[in-house]
Structures are given as C-alpha cells and as structure tokens.
Amino acid sequence: MECLSFLPTRCLSCARPGSAPLCRHCLARFQPAPNPEAGLGRCPVCDQVRLAEVELCVDCGAQTWSFPLAEGLFGYNDPAGELLRLFKFGGNKRLVELWVRAAQARLVPQGPLVPVPALASRVWRRGWDPVKTLIQGLSRQAGLPVWKVLDRRPSAVQKTLDRAGRLTNAQSSYALAHPIPAKLAGTPLVWLIDDVVTTGATVEACARLLRQAGVREVRVFCLGLH
Numbered sequence: 001m002e003c004l005s006f007l008p009t010r011c012l013s014c015a016r017p018g019s020a021p022l023c024r025h026c027l028a029r030f031q032p033a034p035n036p037e038a039g040l041g042r043c044p045v046c047d048q049v050r051l052a053e054v055e056l057c058v059d060c061g062a063q064t065w066s067f068p069l070a071e072g073l074f075g076y077n078d079p080a081g082e083l084l085r086l087f088k089f090g091g092n093k094r095l096v097e098l099w100v101r102a103a104q105a106r107l108v109p110q111g112p113l114v115p116v117p118a119l120a121s122r123v124w125r126r127g128w129d130p131v132k133t134l135i136q137g138l139s140r141q142a143g144l145p146v147w148k149v150l151d152r153r154p155s156a157v158q159k160t161l162d163r164a165g166r167l168t169n170a171q172s173s174y175a176l177a178h179p180i181p182a183k184l185a186g187t188p189l190v191w192l193i194d195d196v197v198t199t200g201a202t203v204e205a206c207a208r209l210l211r212q213a214g215v216r217e218v219r220v221f222c223l224g225l226h
Contacts, residue, residue, distance in 0.1 A: 013083065021097070022083075022098065043057035044070065065204060067203065067207045067218045069219075071219065071221045073102060073103060075224065076225060087195075087223075088196070096134055096137040097137070106221060107144070111219075113190070114147050115194075116202060151178075153174065155173035170201040170205035171205050173202075174202075175209070176212075176213055180213055184214050187215045189217045196222060207220065
C-alpha cells in the first residue's frame, strides 16, 4: 500500500509552510532583474564592481576574451545567490523552474546551447550535474538544441587556484569532442552555458575552443556571476 505524506510543503528559503519551492515573499525577493541593463556599474565579464574603469574591470581588461560578455541572471553574492547555493550544493533541482523563463528572455539572439562539461568524478560524488539540469530546462523552455561538443579532462580544481592559475589550468582542462563536430564550422552563434562564472577562466577556455572550431560568435550565459 502506498504511503501518503500529509506534512505541509515548505518554502526552501524561509521554511514557511504551504509553498514550494518558494513562497510569494521569497519569490519577490529573489526574482532576477528583468532588465539586462541592471548590471551597469559592474564588469560585464566577471561582474565585480567597477571603480574608475569605464567598461571592463582592470583584471578583465588585461585579458583577451573569446566572448563579448558573460550574461547572468544575478550576482552570486546578491540575495538570489542564496538560492543558487541551495541549487548547486543542496541539490534542489526544482529551483530551475523559477529561472528558465527569465533566462529565456536573455538568450537573444537564439542559438544552440553548449554545456560546460563537468568532471565525471564530481558528478559521481554529487549524484547529478547542475549544468545538465539547467540546460535541459533551458532547452525545453526556449526550444533550443543542446550540443554536447566539449569534453572535460582531469585537472586541478579551479577554486584552489588564483586567477592566473585558473586561466592556465582551464586551457588544459577542456577539449573539443573527437572527432570535431562538423556542424560547428560556420555556425553564427552558440550559447555557452555554465552555472556560475567566477574569473571567466573556464568559459574563456571553452569559448576559445568553439571559436577555433569555426563558431563565429560565442555568448556566455550562467545563473550567477561571482
């Protein structure tokens, strides 16, 4: 006989009963900004606050990037970053439902979705892949194809390295799928999808590979810019 639970559902953020995954109060608090221009005053690549800089911050201005900017729903240290941590480290996959509709409006112009691949060992330990869950939701909502054209090689963990170390490590951490997918050559635009962008080292390594394979433009989308 099936066992039915009569315990009330609760908001993932404030634990208020009767709402899932979020109550109306927390939905209002964590709603991503609908206007992409809301990020003015921050570096469009890494999202750190600009000081006297006009466009990119000093760190990103010293780097040549293979993508025009990194588009994110919110800052990792903003209030909504609390939800991203619940998603990524707490395994609350239902939160994707709250984000994909807002994310769809940012994926303009449209193009295939390319996931940043995760280390197999990390996926095994977690039991799931946050980027895979995100990109599946985006694909369903926006009706865009998913191109799994990148591979992940064993390497050092990025968060243990400084900025220069991350840039160097990332270049050896990713590779194009073998054989190189012919569909990449001449593709006008693809969206490179990750959950969190910190220094930009990972998405730069992946974007560079896609550009070398013949993609004309790579745009980056993530949930949180750190």
